[in-house]
Amino acid sequence: MEREVRVRFAPSPTGPLHIGGVRTALYNYLLARKLGGKMLLRIEDTDQNRFVPGAEDYIRQSLEWCGIELDESPWNGGPHAPYRQSERKPMYLQYAQQLIDSGHAYYAFDTPEELDAMRARLTAAKVPNPQYNSITRAQMRNSLTLPAEEVKQLLESGAPYVIRLKVPRKEEVRFNDLIRGWVVVHSSSIDDKVLMKSDGMPTYHLANIVDDHLMEITHVIRGEEWLPSAPLHVLLYRYLGWEDTMPQFAHLPLLLKPDGTGKLSKRDGDRLGFPVFPLEWHGKDAETGAPTVSSGYRESGYLPEAFINFLAFLGWNPGSQQELFTMSELIEAFSIERVSKSPARFDQNKVRWYNEQYLRAKPDAELAQYLTESLQGQGVEMPTSKAEQIAALVKERATFPADLAREAQLFFQRPATYDEQVISKKWNAQVAGALKEFAGQLRATPDTSPDGIKALLTQVLETQGLKIGQVLQALRVAVTGAAAGPDLMHIMSILGAEETAERINQAVAQLPAA
């Protein structure tokens, strides 16, 4: 019988989620929806030292903004609650115990100093791979080397201990990665990983396997940084007796820093000149504790649809020529096999391009709504119909919503200065006279559509013996102050006859007509 597809995104609340994490969440979500399965979110907070207040809420808000919906999570519950590992703490020890009972794990009492000394000794002896393993464990203080009686005493006396996995000395561990194919690792390169820490918390490795099993996860989609520990996880499934329901693995390629090399990290933030976080993050400097702010895509004016579309294409493509995908189209087109193996770097230009595409595709009414709200902030009121006209006119010139408001300024502010280049070249007494005449007639014309205004202008200029090319730049500067901008006829039409005429007259009065 086919099992229901269940995937999980399992972030650690140690700070803001960066876009690599968002992409991992996205691919999980796409696969779940594509296959009619469930998307879970589990908080992996087994390291109490790294807990960052607000991080969990940040994760929730980020996913919400992106439109990544969760079927089960700490916030909306589910059949396998709780979904925070810290709240699942009592569940893990029994599985570690099971491994000890079956001889696949053991107690270790080594102090951090003893561990350091061991590594130093191995390094000094030029051992290629210093680790706590099948060889070195014989020299350490653990339940394999200590007499049973002493182990019992230590445990009873409350001495700190960890539980380590007893990794076999010679064994090939293999698994079939959905993206990379067969990955084979020799057990000699895996060390005896700590499963239970001395504080009673499981490590990632144990908690991850136990929870994925209990939560009936079918596909583990995570970053490539987990690839080296995947064989360890396979071993864990095997020793716990869960190999037959072990999830399939898919290790995603890394997201690289746009500059230089290396994987994108949270620290890269504003150093790169563009956000690496979905939402703005208010944090603290690790050393000084001073407040820090890292910019977010949302606050920078990116539309979530554009952000998601861009992110989806960083490491995946549908194999067609289509570039623009809504979330539901992504779901339809997604398949894990089409995720690429090689890492991807950011392209700032492309995110911007995506944003422009999505911005322009928005209905004018929606853009007008934004425009109205943002101009209200500066005390400007306008009717909806006018906002829509402006939005339609300026959206081709905008990358971000904020550009709309900026471009719209000319409608609410008369020119304070006039472009000098144009004035020196195009402004003269004859032109000024013609424009004054045009302004006068404009006030009387019944047709203030862009075409109507153009017709009127042509007609006035004809009587003045001027060609349109001789005055249009001057007219633009008279009306807007600037040498460049949206179509002038539309500007004048939206401005209305009265306002346009007044602006022209103001320019004629102020500019010396040599």
Add this chain to the structure above:
RNA sequence: GGUCCGUUCGUCUAGGGGUUAGGACUGCAGAUUUUCAUUCUGCCAACAGGGGUUCGAUUCCCCUACGGACUACCA
């Protein structure tokens, strides 16, 4: 150092034993726009290197180089 993963235009990528190696972003040029932007058209631009296998390799195999990840009682 060790283990593992990777390598097609500047970037994201398609492709795959015989192709003019395709698209998108950027850049450049032209057209339209009396302007800037948009739009349209065109151009520049890639199979890391060396060995095999083969009639033929960018495609399959090996090696090298380069890049990356991991190498904690962090996830």
